[in-house]
Amino acid sequence: MNYQNEQLREALAAQYVLGTLRGSARLRFERWLNQDPDLQNRTGYWEQALQPLADQVVPVQPPSRVWTSIQTRLGMQASLPGKSQATSRLHWLRGAWVSFGLAALLVAVLVFGPAEEVTRFTPDIEVALQNELAQPVWKVDADSSKDTVVVSTVRNVRLPDDKSLELWLVLESGEPPISLGLMPTEQGRKYVVKSSTPLREGIGFAVSLEPRGGSPTGVATGPILYIQTYRET
Template sequence: MSDTGDERDLLAAEYVLGVLAGTEREEVIRRADRDDALNRAIGAWEIRLAPMAAIVPPVAPPADLWPRVEQSCGLTAAPLTPKAAPLRASEPLGSPTRLGRSRGRGFWNAVGFWRGMTGLGFGLAAAIAILAVVNRPAPPAAEIPVASAVLAPPKGGAPAFVAEAAPDKRIVLKPLERVALAQGKDLELWALPDGETVPKALGVISKVGQTVTLPASVHAPMQLMVSLEQKGGSTTGLPQGPVLWAGHISALD
C-alpha cells in the first residue's frame, strides 16, 4: 500500500475508533463523500473494530423508549397526541389522508409521514434559528438566502441537508452529514407547494449538494423532499422510492 493509502487507512481507523473530535471528525466525513477509497476504508474498520463493542455490557433501555421510537417513526396506531393534533390541523397540507389511501404504501402511506411533517415544525424553527446565528458573517448581498430549511427524515432523526432559497428561485442544497448512496441509486428532489397534493420533480441531485432553480410553476411556501430512486430518477413523475428527508420552505419574498 502506498504512503497515501496508509495515511488514508489510518485516518479511517482513527475516525471509526472515535478519537477524532470537532473539525477533524467533520473533515473526514466530508472527505469520505468524495473519496471512495476512504469510504471503503472506514467501512472495513467499522467491521474490524466492531467486536470490541462486546466489552460493553448490554443495558436495557427505559421502558418508554420503544413507544418514543414508534412515535418518531410514525408507527403508532394511537390517535394523534394532543401536542400534534392542533399543529396538524393548522398545517396547509391539502388532504394527506386521502392521498394516503389513494397510494396505499411508500412515502404516501401517509399518516406517519404527515404526522412526521407536523413534528418537524418545532425542530425546523429551532434549526433555522441556529442557522441564522451561524450564517454570520453575511455572504455577499446577491447570495443572501431569504428562506432556509433543514431536510430531515419524515419519520424523525438527524437532518441530512440544508436548503437555502434565494429570491431568484435558486435553491442551494448542502449536505449536513455524509450521505451514503448505494450503487444504482440516485437522490431526487421534489417540491410540494402548500395546498397542493402532487409533488413536482426538481431532478436528480448530488449527494454532496447542488443548486437547483425552481420552475416558474413552483411557489413557496412548500415542502422540499428528497427521495431515493433508481439511477436516473423516477420515471413516473412521482416519487417511486421512499422520501428520505423533507423540510418546509417559507415564502421566498
C-alpha cells in the first residue's frame, strides 16, 4: 500500500482509530505507525477527536480479580494497601435506601419456570414492574439460559429531560450491580439486552434514577425506584 499519498494516510489513520481498519492492513499500519511521526500525529488527532464517544460509554466496575491478576503479572506483591473488598451482600443497596429514604414503588408479579435448552428466547424469569397505582409499567422477561433480558414498556413513563432510568442486575455475590443499560420510556418500545454476567449469578433487577445517559460512575448513583428479586437471598 502506498503510504506516501496524504489523503490515504489521513484515511488510514482515521480508520485505524475508528477500528474499521482490520486484519493484515491493521497490522501493516501499526508497523508503519511505529516509525512514522506524521502518522503518529494523525492518529493522535483522531484519538483525541473521537474520545468523547468513549467518554459516553456507561462505566462498569470490573471484578476485583482483574486487579489481582494485573499485580500477579507484574510481579507485585498482592498485599498492597488496598480497600477491602469484603462487603456484606446488598450493602450497596442498603446504602442507597438509607441515603435516599425512598420506599419501593413496586408490586411485582413473579413467575419462575424451568430453564430449557432451546434456541428460541424462552423466558424463565418474568417480572412486572408497576407504579404506585399498581399499573404495570414494564414487563421484564429474561431467558437465563441465554442471559438475555427483554424489557417491554407497557405505558409511557414521564421523566425530566435530564434524567434516565437505568436497569441493573443485582448480583448474588454482593458485588455492585451490573448495568444492563437504559430503560425504554415510550409505550410499546422494547429493549433487548444480552447480559455479560450470567443471569444465574443474579438475584434480581433494580431500576435507578440517573442523570441522562446513565450513571457516570458505573454504580447506581440515584435512588433505586424499583427492585425485584427473582431468587431468595
